[in-house]
Amino acid sequence: MTVASILTSVLLVFNSNEGTTSAVGDYPSAIGEAKCVVLDATANVQYEGQQLSYTWLFEDGSEAEGLSVEKCFDELGTYRATLTVTEDATGAQVDEAPVEIAIRSEAELNVKQVPQEDGTYQLAGNLEFSDANTEIKYYWDIDGSYHVGDAPEELVEAGTSVRLLAKFTYDGKPTQLAKTVTIGE
Incomplete structure (x- = not known):
């Protein structure tokens, strides 16, 4: 099983309806500016019985640990991250996969x-x-x-x-x- 196949259910969470963007006069021009997503690869993990660590590295240099992580972005846009699976005992990298995250207004x-x-x-x-x-x-x-x-x-x-x-x-x-x-x- 590869990380790429694990990531089939990870991507694209639309923003929640908190906040607005581009306020013009008395109404905004867009809704759904909350820019946080949950990346969750737990549903498809099949590395049973192995002691592994999961690290998400985001293009801004930040990291998050775990199969399910939350990441917030400053702007709407498309971002990249890499999920790396590492064996705890040896520190050896077991697998790695790039992830594309789209933050868009609703x-x-x-x-x-x-x-x-x-x-x-x-x-x-x-x-x-x-x-x-x-x-x-x-x-x-x-x-x-x-x-x-x-x-x-x-x-x-x-x-x-x-x-x-x-x-x-x-x-x-x-x-x-x-x-x-x-x-x-």
Whole structure:
């Protein structure tokens, strides 16, 4: 049994819904900023009867001991770690495997900008969200002109300030995210 096969159930824990990122005005543009994960390889360990140590080495130089460890990160992103299995009696390395850890927000609002031939932009709301079954309503403020729907009907000039509000249900509660962008930047 190799560590690589042990790690099949270790990865990608989405963030909890604590905190916010990129606060804009009265609503955040993303939710789920808790950046701690539990890496747990205990479910698949088959080194029965052996006295082994398990060490997680993270790319920031920190270490954690054990089959199940918690690690917190300062920023959203993709990180690497290595799980090393060592025999206690001899100190010999039994196995080692790299691990990729993705820390992502659970829901993030973006304004998709598609450049047109005449220099204007077609806009569309984009809520990256793990629950694809929820209804999302978009509300647009384009320099004081208001629109409702996934995308405004009009094309927008570069340099225009646009504010997008998305309303949806998150964790059983009505939730709003907002994002303000300058088109073309």
